[in-house]
Amino acid sequence: MDVPAHVWVLTVVGIIAMLAYDFFFHTRKAHVPSLREATLWSSLYVGIAVLFGLGVLVLGGATAGGEYFAGYITEKALSVDNLFVFLIIMSSFRVPREDQQKVLLFGIVFALIARTVFIFIGAALINQFAWVFYFFGLILLLTAGNMLKGEVGEEDAHEDQNIMVKLARKLIHTSEEYDGDKLFTHVDGKRVLTPMLLVMVAIGGTDILFALDSIPAIFGLTQSTYIVFTATAFSLLGLRQLFFLIEGLLERLIYLSYGLAAILAFIGVKLILHALHENNVPFINDGEHVKVVEISTALSLSVIIGILVVTVAASLLSKRGRAKTAIGNARRHVRDYLDLDYTADVAERERIFGLLMKEGQQIRALGPKYRAMARDETSLMEQIDEARRQHDELVVKPARGE
Template structure:
């Protein structure tokens, strides 16, 4: 697929324009997006990606169109998985809800820059060395295997990961946020705020995500233009998607298994392609190996089928519903405890009301699911702390009103 410099320039300008629009009209003024706002703009960005893909299909044929949509869907699914880690990081740093948009947009920009670098490096390697497909395939197979293993992500992506500990040693940081500022004044000295640290954590993990996602899309297409645009459009709208599916993230309990299956499938596809293009002397005397190659159309069908099965299984599973209630209750209890007294009263009451509903759902769970709740004692203490704070705030609120009247 030949793409002229003019088309490249217009495409890159359009993507940068969308990012600037997002910042100026949605992120610059800190606020908590409503569900309606998140849904509308998520649909707009998905619509833009689909229209762009249809344009490729019309101008470049079925093969290029299929490759674009296969790449876009795969990268979008991997991006949703990345949101889990973003959620862990922002929870660890106790990022105010209204400021999470700026953190997410920063993460998207860093992710796009990192992926763009890897895309052009990967394309150069593929064009020069056919054996790179073997490496990409092995990376995806190893990644798929790691996704099937239970792991504690808090050590790698939490507020105390290695990169953040180094930053805290080298630079003086404040204990509290100052709005969405990156620096603030403490005792007459300019110091970093936790906002800068959380952005550093998001940026660092974005680079690691790129190491997995770029080999995956190169397994579906070798067109640099399609790899870049499918990746870019999968990242655009990720901020809105986070607020839209925030309550569903923990419910997708089988997503990692589905993504492992997809990455494993693409890994096998890459290995087969590497064998077909083989030039390594110790494999078949450096001659091409006659193997079955997997078509892009079949790949797209497998990706869509696995994702659909994964999402449906997660949503209808009793275990998924139980885990959702517990995780959401834990999240809202911790959020309520962490809220500053000056926080918006309506927001505080909304969070506590959700916590109350979710605790009622937990009480209705079958015994086997309640017994599986991790850190039950810690969770009970967290609920008690939230109740105590709520009662205190109610008493203080009544007291304030009585004084005013």
């Protein structure tokens, strides 16, 4: 798919304009996005991505359109998985709720820059060395194996085990408290770094690690640099709003990692088959092409959608998933409610308390087997009791005039 220079320029300008609009009209003023705002803008960005894909389909043909949608869906799924880590980082650093939008927008911009660099490096390598397909395929197979291994062996891994969080805390010394979304503040007359910089470093470093997996994955679906770039960019746009929309559902997608592992393994096999078909490596078949079956774009798109539908449906229908989600969300919400620095918005604190009570009802409705999962969380139950006591002291009794 040959793309003229002016189309590249217009595309890049359009993406930058959307990011600038997002900053100046949404995240510049610190606030907690409402559900309506998050839903509206998430839908808008997905709609823009779909319309762009339809344009590729009409102007570039069925193959280019199929490659774009396969790449976009894969990258979007990987981006949702990335939100788990963003949630861990912001929870670990106790980022104030009102300032989380700017952190996420920084993560999106940095991810786009990092992935663009990797895209052009990958494209240059593919044009020069056919063996790169073997390398990319191996990376994806190893990544899929590691995802399965991590899911089985570290299912309940603690948030502080995140490597970028540890490195950021070890290398950068900051003030104890945040000063809004500022990177610098003054303590005892001295200019010092704030924890916000730690968060930026942790998310930026994590974005680079994400790019090492996602770029080989999309190059396994298309070798068009333009399609790789646009599918990646549109998968990242709207990720900030999506975070606030599905934040409560993230822990419920208990089988998503299995689905992503299957997708990455499938694309890895596809890459290796393509590498064999284009083979010029001397010690494989004497440097001659190997006659193998290549996986079509239509089949790739069907497999990717099918795997995601099955894994998401299984996650949402699983009682264990509902229990784990309720317990995980309760753990996060009770900690947020008891942390007075988490938000200065009274309505937001009431919203968090309401969610906490709703999660308790969900756990009780799941039956004795799953209620036992919550009872095993001794510290969680104690914290919930403390949250009820504080809410009673601060809201209920004053309302009664006591």
